[in-house]
Amino acid sequence: MNKTTSIVLAGVGGQGILLASEILAKAAGxxxxxxxxxxxxxxxxxxxxxxxxxxYGEKVFSPLVSKGEATVLMSLERIEALRYADFLSPxxxxxxxxxxxxxxxxxxxxxxxxxxxxxxxxxxxxxxxxLDANRIAQELGNPKCANVVLLxxxxxxxxxxxxxxxxQAIRECVKPKFIDLNITAFQTGxxxxxxx
Amino acid sequence: xxxxxxxNEALARGMYEGGVTLAVGYPGTPSTEILENCAKHYKxxxxxxxxxxxxxxxxxxxxxxxxxxxxxxxxxxxxLNVAADPLLSIAYTGTPGALVVIxxxxxxxxxSQNEQDSRHYARLAKVPVLEPADSAEARxxxxxxxxxxxxxxxxxxxxxxxxxxxxxSLVELGERQMPDREIGFQKDPKNCVLIPAFARQRRLxxxxxxxxxxxxxxxxxxxNRIEKGSEKLGIVTEGIAYQYVKEVFPEASVLKLGCAxxxxxxxxxxxxxSVEKVLVVEEVxxxxxxxxxxxxxxxxGKKYVPNIGELSADVLxxxxxxxxxTEYQPCASCQNMADAPLPNRPPTLCxxxxxxxxxxxxxxxxxxxxxxxxxxSLGVQPPLSALDxxxxxxxxxxxxxxxxxxxxxxxxxxxxxxxTFFHSxxxxxxxxxxxxxxxxxxxLDNRITAMTGHQDNPGTGQTLMGEASDAADIAAIGKAxxxxxxxxxxxxxxxxxxxxxxxxxESDEPWLLISKSPCVLxxxxxxxxxxxxxxxxxxxxxxxxKTGCPAIECTDKxxxxxxxxxxxxxxxxxxxxxxxxxxx
Numbered sequence: 001m002n003k004t005t006s007i008v009l010a011g012v013g014g015q016g017i018l019l020a021s022e023i024l025a026k027a028a029g030x031x032x033x034x035x036x037x038x039x040x041x042x043x044x045x046x047x048x049x050x051x052x053x054x055x056y057g058e059k060v061f062s063p064l065v066s067k068g069e070a071t072v073l074m075s076l077e078r079i080e081a082l083r084y085a086d087f088l089s090p091x092x093x094x095x096x097x098x099x100x101x102x103x104x105x106x107x108x109x110x111x112x113x114x115x116x117x118x119x120x121x122x123x124x125x126x127x128x129x130x131l132d133a134n135r136i137a138q139e140l141g142n143p144k145c146a147n148v149v150l151l152x153x154x155x156x157x158x159x160x161x162x163x164x165x166x167x168q169a170i171r172e173c174v175k176p177k178f179i180d181l182n183i184t185a186f187q188t189g190x191x192x193x194x195x196x
Numbered sequence: 197x198x199x200x201x202x203x204n205e206a207l208a209r210g211m212y213e214g215g216v217t218l219a220v221g222y223p224g225t226p227s228t229e230i231l232e233n234c235a236k237h238y239k240x241x242x243x244x245x246x247x248x249x250x251x252x253x254x255x256x257x258x259x260x261x262x263x264x265x266x267x268x269x270x271x272x273x274x275x276l277n278v279a280a281d282p283l284l285s286i287a288y289t290g291t292p293g294a295l296v297v298i299x300x301x302x303x304x305x306x307x308s309q310n311e312q313d314s315r316h317y318a319r320l321a322k323v324p325v326l327e328p329a330d331s332a333e334a335r336x337x338x339x340x341x342x343x344x345x346x347x348x349x350x351x352x353x354x355x356x357x358x359x360x361x362x363x364x365s366l367v368e369l370g371e372r373q374m375p376d377r378e379i380g381f382q383k384d385p386k387n388c389v390l391i392p393a394f395a396r397q398r399r400l401x402x403x404x405x406x407x408x409x410x411x412x413x414x415x416x417x418x419x420n421r422i423e424k425g426s427e428k429l430g431i432v433t434e435g436i437a438y439q440y441v442k443e444v445f446p447e448a449s450v451l452k453l454g455c456a457x458x459x460x461x462x463x464x465x466x467x468x469x470s471v472e473k474v475l476v477v478e479e480v481x482x483x484x485x486x487x488x489x490x491x492x493x494x495x496x497g498k499k500y501v502p503n504i505g506e507l508s509a510d511v512l513x514x515x516x517x518x519x520x521x522t523e524y525q526p527c528a529s530c531q532n533m534a535d536a537p538l539p540n541r542p543p544t545l546c547x548x549x550x551x552x553x554x555x556x557x558x559x560x561x562x563x564x565x566x567x568x569x570x571x572x573s574l575g576v577q578p579p580l581s582a583l584d585x586x587x588x589x590x591x592x593x594x595x596x597x598x599x600x601x602x603x604x605x606x607x608x609x610x611x612x613x614x615x616t617f618f619h620s621x622x623x624x625x626x627x628x629x630x631x632x633x634x635x636x637x638x639x640l641d642n643r644i645t646a647m648t649g650h651q652d653n654p655g656t657g658q659t660l661m662g663e664a665s666d667a668a669d670i671a672a673i674g675k676a677x678x679x680x681x682x683x684x685x686x687x688x689x690x691x692x693x694x695x696x697x698x699x700x701x702e703s704d705e706p707w708l709l710i711s712k713s714p715c716v717l718x719x720x721x722x723x724x725x726x727x728x729x730x731x732x733x734x735x736x737x738x739x740x741x742k743t744g745c746p747a748i749e750c751t752d753k754x755x756x757x758x759x760x761x762x763x764x765x766x767x768x769x770x771x772x773x774x775x776x777x778x779x780x
Contacts, residue, residue, distance in 0.1 A: 012541065013543065025200055025364060026200065029198075029200055029366065034365075034366065035200065035364075035365070035366065036330070036363055036364065036365045037200075037363060037364040038359060038362060038363045038364075039202075039362050039363075039364075040306070040362070041225055041226060041228075041229070041307075041362055041649070046543035046544060046545070046546060046571070046574060047541075047543055047544045047546065047746050048541055048542055048543035048544070049541040060365075061438075061439040061440070061442040061443050062439045062440050062442075062443050062508070062509050063330075063359060063363035063364075063365070063439065064359065064440075064508050064509065066443075066508070066509045066510050066513075066527075067510050067526055067527055068526070068527025069527075079538055079539075080541075082538055083538055083541075086526075089527075090527075102749040102750075102751065103539050103540065103541040103542075104542075104544050104577070104579075104744055104745075104746050105539050105540050105541070105542070105578075106539045106749075106750075106751060107741050107746075107748060107749055107750050107751075107756070108578055108579040108741055108742070108744065109738075109741075109752065110578060111539035111540060112537075112539060112751070112752065113539055113751060114537070114538070
């Protein structure tokens with residue numbers, strides 16, 4: 001119906017969704033697309049579940065992604081991908097970080113963290129890239145670039161954004177001394193095979 | 197070159213380009229980043245200030261506009277309730293310089309206690325309200341608002357919403373243009389002094405002004421736009437709802453209102469006459485629908501479009517199906533995914549947050565705790581479950597007063613934060629001292645306005661522009677209000693906290709307690725050394741878990757552990773552990 005590309009980024013407040021969203025939006029802008037994003041601020045941030053939404057194309061109206069519309073759903077935490085699974089299109093790609101962050105509801109005994117999360121992920125997503133991005137980032141020298149490792153994996157599904165454009169966007173969004181690290185993180189993520 | 201700006205960044209840009217010389221506000225999601233961006237990018241071009249509350253902010257802006265300057269005031273929707281008093285009367289005098297009130301509504305209540313629709317204030321105050329639908333319009337409409345305000349000598353409301361303020365879209369930047377006039381107040385009592393004799397005259401002017409604005413809103417401003425489509429259905433919409441309409445009804449004719457009040461009646465009537473059926477799509481209330489019906493223009497709206505919660509393309513698809521008498525089918529792929537039960541992940545008090553110590557200690561007392569608006573509202577979540585009421589800014593003190601005077605037996609404790617104390621706690625405290633309300637009230641002084649993302653307040657010793665300033669002294673204010681019993685304590689010292697709570701709640705006099713410990717997010721270093729739990733000594737009693745600290749992780753099978761990456765070393769868990777299992 002429309003040629004708008006939609007992406008949902010999920011995670012826990014403080015994990016670095018904003019930077020990933022910014023790089024992606026910049027890249028889409030550099031490629032000449034109209035682009036809109038939406039972010040969560042305020043109360044929803046304090047360790048709560050958060051999503052970032054990016055849409056780009058010839059002309060974008062809504063900044064919000066519709067259910068079943070996302071080309072890629074990327075999650076920085078293992079089960080947060082499941083919380084927003086209904087945004088993904090039937091042929092969409094789920095990029096999931098294996099990191100587990102236990103919510104306080106689980107610690108206090110009022111809820112249970114699904115033990116078989118990996119199984120549920122496999123059943124839920126036809127196309128899944130599952131990575132230990134924190135380990136990969138650690139091996140590259142800085143655990144904070146896990147979000148960019150995942151962004152690399154996500155980029156494989158977005159054919160209308162070239163590697164040069166991604167690199168340009170990363171250069172604009174991170175501090176000069178972290179540019180090389182993040183470009184390597186991105187490239188590593190783009191080549192990393194799914195661990196599930 | 198176009199820049200990707202959030203709605204709030206674009207509004208700051210609009211102030212810059214539109215020649216503002218003073219911008220004032222009080223932080224509140226989703227409005228906060230407007231002034232933050234003014235200070236970040238444009239403080240060399242114009243002055244920007246946080247005010248202690250929205251009423252003060254609006255009055256400061258009004259003062260500048262009275263002197264002929266262009267002035268803007270920013271706040272969230274509930275802030276406009278606080279500022280309603282000056283708004284409804286400055287609407288009578290108007291100001292020679294532009295006065296624009298930017299109000300950010302929060303449909304869906306992402307970070308708010310109610311879902312009020314601020315457009316009603318435009319009708320109540322008899323002033324126009326402009327509603328941008330994206331960042332470029334946010335900038336453009338703000339500049340238009342300056343022009344309207346000065347042309348008609350009226351305050352103008354610019355209403356944004358969470359999804360306009362916090363979405364980014366492309367904006368072509370323009371140059372700063374200053375109004376060509378000298379700033380300085382011109383004495384003009386008949387138009388500036390609202391004694392009844394003069395106010396009655398201004399009352400007439402306000403009504404004539406509104407009629408003129410209404411006519412010009414249809415014919416002259418060019419802020420409302422018709423997008424011709426099918427004649428079968430015409431949709432009248434405004435603000436962010438327009439974006440969803442364009443996705444869900446691509447064929448329909450659309451009248452996009454940039455200014456819905458005063459209703460551009462002539463234009464709407466022409467539009468309605470050109471289509472077979474009119475649907476009004478607006479977020480939250482049926483404001484425009486009712487105004488159209490009152491004007492005798494046939495339309496439907498809330499019959500199909502929900503008046504609760506925010507809209508989205510998905511919500512509108514369901515409305516469309518309802519209107520067409522079909523069943524709404526969400527996409528097939530959505531049905532069979534994620535049916536596994538997932539644990540909720542609500543926002544929580546941060547690891548090391550000083551509020552945790554007080555709330556954990558308060559649980560040991562048989563008291564009613566009257567809360568307020570701020571990070572500490574997160575203390576309502578289990579396992580702390582520490583707050584019994586939360587209503588609005590200031591209630592932490594004044595409602596505690598009322599509950600204490602109700603004749604009930606249980607002792608009452610009121611809590612509010614430092615910024616909230618300066619906002620509307622001081623008058624409540626004055627009243628407690630004056631009328632001798634036997635309650636304990638606590639200022640949770642974490643040296644910052646935390647929930648909205650760390651803004652300065654009168655207690656921080658710094659202004660929005662970064663200038664050093666004298667920090668207001670809460671204990672001294674308490675003394676000046678007439679409080680006899682005042683104590684400061686360290687909320688991260690559990691024994692001290694418990695002792696002062698015991699002393700004050702057992703007393704039959706009012707007490708002001710000041711909890712002094714900075715927000716962990718503004719500290720450059722950890723509060724203390726990272727703690728860990730010795731699994732040998734741990735009896736799995738889970739007392740540490742009951743503090744609700746997100747750094748303490750456990751599942752139904754495992755003993756608690758402390759995540760060293762999250763722990764801030766506040767040592768509360770250490771202090772409450774009865775088995776000495778937690779150490780540095």
